[in-house]
Amino acid sequence: MLEKMDAFFEKRLDGYDEHMRTNVDDEGQFYAFTAAQLPKAAGAKILDLGCGTGLELEEYFPLNPTAEITGIDLCRPMLEALEKKFPGKKLRLICASYFDEPIEKEYFDAAVSVESLHHFTKQQKIPLYKKLCNGLKKGGYFILTDYFADHQEREDYFQRELIRLKKEQGIEDNAFYHYDTPLTVANETDALLQGGFSGVEILNQWGSTYTLKAIK
Numbered sequence: 001m002l003e004k005m006d007a008f009f010e011k012r013l014d015g016y017d018e019h020m021r022t023n024v025d026d027e028g029q030f031y032a033f034t035a036a037q038l039p040k041a042a043g044a045k046i047l048d049l050g051c052g053t054g055l056e057l058e059e060y061f062p063l064n065p066t067a068e069i070t071g072i073d074l075c076r077p078m079l080e081a082l083e084k085k086f087p088g089k090k091l092r093l094i095c096a097s098y099f100d101e102p103i104e105k106e107y108f109d110a111a112v113s114v115e116s117l118h119h120f121t122k123q124q125k126i127p128l129y130k131k132l133c134n135g136l137k138k139g140g141y142f143i144l145t146d147y148f149a150d151h152q153e154r155e156d157y158f159q160r161e162l163i164r165l166k167k168e169q170g171i172e173d174n175a176f177y178h179y180d181t182p183l184t185v186a187n188e189t190d191a192l193l194q195g196g197f198s199g200v201e202i203l204n205q206w207g208s209t210y211t212l213k214a215i216k
């Protein structure tokens, strides 16, 4: 059965960090790698899309203890768990969808998103990436670590399956349901370029997980 996105993560909060560290991020590689790509300058302003319990921030704060983090996430209990981990840090946590939440113009030095955006289509992402690109300062960039479909056929299959499951379960609303619909790296890159980023590079890869850097 499909579950609403926030309810899905709330139900799995106990054991979430352990699951991500051991089953998803084999040997803790991509969180550390992702964090190491973010700015080290004191007070750097960072936007984290789908920050969850802040696993990427656990790696980032030791590298930049004075960073100012704005984290957007749909799931309030995930944000509460994040807040408890980092007393005294500069955190602005927003419980909302990043598709709806306005982003200040040219405010952020960098943005990051880990394992969150593989739930959405290219059409949904283009306007989000426009807003995100506008929110970055000149020279700013976006680090995206996520998992991707290896072929167009796989991407199409997941999108069709989501539509089929929603129909089968009589779901007619436009709420977000938890179902993975990863894009290919080529389509993600195209969405970022259509969103206004000037270039996209692949920084690293672990199986189907990649880290992409999109430069304003």
Ligand SMILES: C[S@@+](CC[C@H](N)C(=O)[O-])C[C@H]1O[C@@H](n2cnc3c(N)ncnc32)[C@H](O)[C@@H]1O
Pocket: 005, 006, 009, 020, 049, 050, 051, 052, 053, 054, 055, 056, 072, 073, 074, 075, 078, 096, 097, 098, 099, 113, 114, 115, 116, 119, 176
């Ligand atoms: C797999 S978790 C990743 C969390 C964290 N970045 C990490 O790697 O541990 C995905 C997160 O994205 C959030 N999320 C999914 N869709 C969202 C949306 N449209 N707006 C804001 N947050 C969203 C979920 O609530 C969840 O906390």
